[in-house]
Each structure stands twice: as C-alpha cells, then as structure tokens.
Amino acid sequence: MPVVRALNRVVRQALAAPPCGYQPLAVAVRNISFSPRQVTSDASFHSVSFSETDHPKVLITGGLGQLGVGLAKLLRKRFGKNNVILSDIRKPPSNVFHSGPFIYSDILDYKNLREIVRGGGGERALARAVNITGLHNILDIAAEHGLRLFVPSTIGAFGPTSPRNPTPDLCVQRPRTIYGVSKVHAELMGEYYHHRYGLDFRCLRYPGIISADSQPGGGTTDYAVQIFHDAVKTGKFECNLKPDTRLPMMYIDDCLRATLEVMEAPADTLSMRTYNINAMSFTPEELAREVQRQLPDLQITYDIDHVRQAIADSWPMNFDDDNARRDWGWKHEYDLPELVQTMLNFIGAESRVAQAS
Numbered sequence: 001m002p003v004v005r006a007l008n009r010v011v012r013q014a015l016a017a018p019p020c021g022y023q024p025l026a027v028a029v030r031n032i033s034f035s036p037r038q039v040t041s042d043a044s045f046h047s048v049s050f051s052e053t054d055h056p057k058v059l060i061t062g063g064l065g066q067l068g069v070g071l072a073k074l075l076r077k078r079f080g081k082n083n084v085i086l087s088d089i090r091k092p093p094s095n096v097f098h099s100g101p102f103i104y105s106d107i108l109d110y111k112n113l114r115e116i117v118r119g120g121g122g123e124r125a126l127a128r129a130v131n132i133t134g135l136h137n138i139l140d141i142a143a144e145h146g147l148r149l150f151v152p153s154t155i156g157a158f159g160p161t162s163p164r165n166p167t168p169d170l171c172v173q174r175p176r177t178i179y180g181v182s183k184v185h186a187e188l189m190g191e192y193y194h195h196r197y198g199l200d201f202r203c204l205r206y207p208g209i210i211s212a213d214s215q216p217g218g219g220t221t222d223y224a225v226q227i228f229h230d231a232v233k234t235g236k237f238e239c240n241l242k243p244d245t246r247l248p249m250m251y252i253d254d255c256l257r258a259t260l261e262v263m264e265a266p267a268d269t270l271s272m273r274t275y276n277i278n279a280m281s282f283t284p285e286e287l288a289r290e291v292q293r294q295l296p297d298l299q300i301t302y303d304i305d306h307v308r309q310a311i312a313d314s315w316p317m318n319f320d321d322d323n324a325r326r327d328w329g330w331k332h333e334y335d336l337p338e339l340v341q342t343m344l345n346f347i348g349a350e351s352r353v354a355q356a357s
C-alpha cells in the first residue's frame, strides 16, 4: 500500500537522522494521535499474528508526553520496532531516541505532516491551535491517505450540565475549558469525517491516567500521580483538590492496552466511534488512605486550587463504559489496591536506584 511504502521511507530517514535539535516546548499541550494502516476487518488483539510484511505502520504525534513513549513501547513489541514512529516538537531524551525511530513533527505544520505521511520528509491560544488546527491537519491527511486514525479524548469533554454519576457515552457535553471544548470538537469532527468520507476514526475518552515513568504535567487529575512521588520522596503530600472530589482514573497499562484493542477491533463490532473507558473512581481521601496502608507515616494536607477544583467539580465522578465492554470486550485489570502497589513499587525502586548512584 502507498501509505506503507511512504512510511517505510520515513522510517529509513528517521533511523539515519541524528537526534533532532529542537528546543522543548514548555507548554504541556495534550495531543496525540496514532494512525496505523488498515488492519484486516477480522483482526483481534489476542488472536491475530501479523506476518513481517503485514505489520501496520504507526505514527504517534505528540509522542513525548505522558502517554506516547509507553504506547510506542507497547506497539513496537507487537508490530516491530521500526514500524512505530514516535514524533514530537521536542528533542527526545537519548534513551527514547535510541529506542526506535523518532522524527520531528509539528502537527500545526500541514506541509511537514503531509510530507511525513507521504514519505518526503495550557496556553489557551496554543492549546486551541494544537488541538483544533492540528486535528484538522491530521483528519485531512488521514482521510486523503485512507489511514486508520486514533484520537484520544478525555473525561474533560464533559461539563457541569452533563450527568456526573455515572456519565454515559451519549449525553449533554458543554465543557467550560478550552481543553474540553477542543476535545468535543475532535470527537464531532472525527465522527463527521467517518460518516461523510468513510474515515476509520476511533476515539476513547480516557479518565485521568496514572503512570510512574513521567513527571505529572499539571492536569486536574495529576494530584493522583504527584502523591506517589511525594509519598516516596518526602513522606508529605499537599493536595490541590478537596478530599471528597471523586474522579475516574486508570493505570497507564490499562489505558495503552485499551488503545491497542479498540484500534484492532473489527469495524463491524463498533456501534459507535467514541467510547468512554473506565477502570476505577476515587477521591483524594480514598487514595491517600490506600497509600497509607503501605506508607503509614505519609502526611496529607489540603491547599485547594479553586480553578482546578471548579474543573474537577464539572467532570464525571463515575464513567459508564458499558458500550466499550459490550462492543469490543473492554476489561480493566487495575483497581485501586493494584494501582497503589504498582506505583509505589515502581517509584520506590527508582528512588532507591537514585540514592545508590
């Protein structure tokens, strides 16, 4: 297929290129999409084995954030190292650069993005540009080249007038943050392209994602990542949300597996193109209690950030993901106790290594 050939050329270029010299972008704008070539309609995550030549080629944009590096690792295991290209506008750390193909790609630069596919080559305004203009570029190029496109959405795509406990897939969506508005726009645009042009668009609404191998980036749910770092390093944690603020959360391994599974689900099993996915739901107080089971000396204080609190109070408390479970067999593996144990093991081991060296 032309796309496969095109991406093969990019892979060769990426392998030959020196580490790129672009300065890191300071603003944490969330955007990631991955666009594997169409896989067969009966493909399933557990049963299909691709031949060497039949692997999809995957491009992950915005890949140096919290999720992209882990997603690349998972997809490379499955599809082969050189079939998954990581891209971002930041310079990759050397371990990431050496772990597989990496290229510079700014999704606001339509020509650059198109060249990549063809083989030639927080701040509000920026958040809007990246999440809206960048998305338009990706949609147009994916439609033009017949790519399968994944765009992540979020619990932030809901707002104060949405039902919160639980929040179903289809309901009022009137978020009041530019992040949420841009995600609703992405969901609607992707579905429009699907119905109008046949684009194979797939989208998951992620809960807050908890992972140990990157630093929390200041999102509303990031207190649930910070607590683990602070608990291990200082034994104290100051939470910026009220103790009873309930939000849906998920461990990163579940999030990455869900992404792969929905991308490989046969098209005729998908009754919709944008799904909620859920794992657990907890409050800061409940999370702290579970961490204190392992680290009883942990001290928790609260200093509420009113902007974040207002956002959290407008987001789902529990996510209804019955459609994902029914249509393509979504099943989470991590509940709160396993999450806490895994995070503490990971961060504890890292901190012991740092102390020893």
Ligand SMILES: NC(=O)C1=CN([C@@H]2O[C@H](COP(=O)(O)OP(=O)(O)OC[C@H]3O[C@@H](n4cnc5c(N)ncnc54)[C@H](O)[C@@H]3O)[C@@H](O)[C@H]2O)C=CC1
Residues within 6 Å of the ligand: 025, 028, 029, 030, 031, 032, 061, 062, 063, 064, 065, 066, 067, 068, 087, 088, 089, 090, 105, 106, 107, 108, 130, 134, 152, 153, 154, 155, 205, 206, 207, 208, 209, 210, 217, 219, 221
């Ligand atoms: N991490 C979470 O808890 C959740 C994440 N999501 C969604 O998952 C996706 C990935 O999230 P994270 O990895 O946490 O994001 P992140 O904010 O950690 O990383 C975003 C990446 O995009 C890059 N970027 C910024 N402008 C760019 C541009 N013009 N072109 C190309 N790359 C650019 C940045 O350099 C950064 O590496 C996002 O779409 C986010 O909305 C949804 C719900 C929860």
Ligand SMILES: CC(=O)[C@H](N)C(=O)O
Residues within 6 Å of the ligand: 154, 155, 156, 206, 207, 208, 209, 218, 219, 220, 221, 222
């Ligand atoms: C839930 C999200 O989309 C994000 N991680 C945030 O907390 O801002």
